[in-house]
Amino acid sequence: MTQGMADxxxxxxADGANGFRYDVAKxxxxxxEVFGGKTSNYWNTILQNGAQYQYGEVLEDANVREADYADLFWNSSTGKGDITDSSFGHEVRNGVQHGSLSASxxxxHNKVxxxxxxxxxxxxxxxANGEANIPQELNDEWIKYGWAGITAQKNDVTLFFDRPYKDGGTYGTGKAGTYGNGSGPFNENxxxxxxxxDLWKDPEVVAVNHFRNAMVGEDSDVSNCGDDLCLMVERxxxxxAQDGVVVANANGSEKNLAGTSTKLANGTYTDEVTGSKLVxxxxxxTSGSVKDKGIAAFSNKTRSAIISTAEAYPNKGTIPGTSKTITLRAYQATNTTYTSPTASLVPMWMATP
Known part of the structure; x- marks a missing residue:
């Protein structure tokens, strides 16, 4: 059976797959490891498949050899391999769930x-297990802050969970996690x-992703910029020409960064999201700021123009009965208009100036 899986x-x-995720690998x-006087060739057999990248779901436990699993997947892939760092994710959620961006x-990364x-x-x-998935505990705003904090760093891989429509939230409220019928995270809608x-399309999320891709291989430092509601990740x-910093400001007012110590080289850096400058x-x-409840990605390696997006959700399907709610969103846009050749729309706008 093991050889069959390997084949x-x-x-x-051979058909084009680049890699694999192995569930419940631990x-x-x-x-x-010896059980009943025998060792297992399972991993040594199936991981030698030529994949570029492979990682295992190894949820930390007191008796699990996380570092050895990490080495196993790393050494068995043609490119590299990893394991899930669930304890790190738990600590990140422990922060954002309770309104803290403390660098701690x-x-x-305790075990790997x-x-x-x-x-x-x-x-x-x-x-799915109901851990911090209601808006009072973890909404779009704080998911973005957490994403900025982990993704701007020099770690290996970050995953963005796309919450399901309705089951994860009735979008139009601006909070991912507003239950469709109040029954829980999965309500069969x-x-x-x-x-x-569509949070993954948010300009601040996009800018952090661009920043990460531009900074591959560079050192990182995580600190707070004045208080535990302002997080700074420097690369x-x-x-x-090479350096940069992502700043997440959860304060209800603009954050002036002047006077903040930094590892960045002398120069002027541009925020991809708004086009503002950091000196x-x-x-x-010496000068620079981040807007209230905002995320900035300052560097000279990523896009330096303001990102504008506009979209409608849902953007396909039929109209049941006589009406259907369509949510229109615009970010960093002015003079936005909408037209419909087939229906009369009464929009629910969610605009970010």
């Missing part, structure tokens, strides 16, 4: 080095092929 994975790689013994919540981890603010399991939350290599001289930010 199947090899065929999938429940399958490591090659050097974003730096605790950060370069061999898969990280998230929440996963399908956290959501979503159907196969329904789009989920640095020694020049203004650094002699290890100190």
């Amino acid at each position: 199947l994975l090899k065929q999938m790689v 429940h399958i013994e490591l090659p050097d 919540h974003f730096t605790q 080095t950060e370069d061999k981890t898969v990280n998230w603010v929440e996963s399908h399991d956290n959501f 979503s159907k196969l092929s329904d789009a989920g939350s 640095y290599a020694g020049s203004s 650094v001289s002699g290890g100190t930010i």
Whole structure:
């Protein structure tokens, strides 16, 4: 059976698959573990399939050898491999769920080095199990802050969970987690092929993703900028052309960063989201700010123009009866208009100036 699984994975790689995720990997013994006088060749057999990237779901436990699982997946992939760092995700949620961006919540890779981890603010399991999935505990705003805190860092892989439409939230309220009927995270309103939350398209999320891709391989430092509602993730290599910083400001007022110590090289940096400037001289930010309840991605390596988006949700399907609610969203846009060749729309606007 084990060889049959290995053959199947090899065929999938030959057909174009780049890698695999192995569920409940911690429940399958490591090659050097002995049970009943026998060792197992399971992992040594199926992981030798030629995949570029492979990772295992290894949820931390007192008796689990996380570092050995991490090395196993790392050494068995042609590119690299990881395991899930669930304790780190738990600590991140512990922060954002309770309204804190203290740097201590974003730096605790306790059992595995950060370069061999898969990280998230929440996963399908956290959501399904009811862990911080209602708006009073974890809404769109704080999911974005958490995402900025983990994704801007020098870790290996980050996953963004796309909450299901209706079951995860009736979008139009602006909070991912507003239950459709109050029955819980899964209320059987979503159907196969329904789009989920569109939070992953948010310009601040997009800018953090661009920042991460631009900073591959550079060192990182996580700190607070004045208080526990302002988180700063710096990436640095020694020049203004390479360095950058992501700042998440959960304060209800604009955050002036002047006077903040920094590892960034001297120079001027541009925020991808708004186009605002950050100036650094002699290890100190001399001017620059982040808007209230906002995220900025300052660098000279990512896009430096303001991102504008507009969309409608749902954007397909039929109108049952005589009406259907369509939510229109616009970010960083002015003079936005809408037209419909087939229906009369009364929009529910969610605009970000």
